[in-house]
Amino acid sequence: MSGEREHTQSLSDESRPGLRADCERCFGLCCVVPAFTVSADFAIDKPAGRACPNLASDFRCGIHTRLRQRGFTGCTVYDCFGAGQQVSQVTFGGRDWRQAPQTAKRMFEVFPIMRNLHELLWYLTEALAMPAAGPLHAELARARTELERLTGGDPGTLAEVDVSAHRQQVNALLLRASELVRAPVRRKKTELRGADLIGAKLKGADLRGACLRGAYLIGADLRGADLRLADLTGADLRGADLRGARLAESLFLTRSQLDAAGGDAATELPPSLTRPAHWTSPGAPAGSPPARARARRRR
Incomplete structure (x- = not known):
């Protein structure tokens, strides 16, 4: 098949600022917020909201280079799409949940919401880079602008975001973009x-x-x-x-x-x-x- 490149245009990480995890600027939220269940993906049980025992005092994973060998394959395939540093450095202004424990409950509540919003932003950014989806670029751009506005909200505002409604709207747009790009084949x-x-x-x-x-x-x-x-x-x-x-x-x-x-x-x-x-x-x-x-x- 010829002509695929004219329908898609790959983006580099640099063209998606903020949508790639930066663990050095995060408070280890993906190691705390989700629950782990002993399985082929996780070697231990861990309740939601409790820090993984492998999380070090500097919020880095103590077995990062050996996760697969130690039975934590699930950790190696997780991507927060940059939500971790957004919540840590922007939403909570750099106050971590250890030094400011009063922030922990709301921070852990907001993180999965932010993660969903950032994932949708990533997909919208991808769609906007597809020339064949040009007829939808204005709608895609408006949707992205609205989500970007939401990600800049305070903790209380973020906690009230209806993620399901936004996901439904964005998915409908993405499907239409996909149909335009895939139309030739x-x-x-x-x-x-x-x-x-x-x-x-x-x-x-x-x-x-x-x-x-x-x-x-x-x-x-x-x-x-x-x-x-x-x-x-x-x-x-x-x-x-x-x-x-x-x-x-x-x-x-x-x-x-x-x-x-x-x-x-x-x-x-x-x-x-x-x-x-x-x-x-x-x-x-x-x-x-x-x-x-x-x-x-x-x-």
């Missing part, structure tokens, strides 16, 4: 929104222009699959084998999706995304047997 047979493709054998599959929004691709064999202009919004790629897959022009592909999957040096990626450190070299098996077994158990 969109086919009925590849409308796979929300499809159960867990463990699917899709080696070498032609998935150009496919709608895979929210699809369950856990443990799927996507070796050498052509995913140019495929919409991967929210697709679950845990344990998926992406060796040699063509993802350079895929729509709405996130860093955390790649971190959750397996790939190699032959996997084609957008210039804005780096190859995860745990990916294999060409010819080596992608993912571990436990990852594939875990995918089957989650059916």
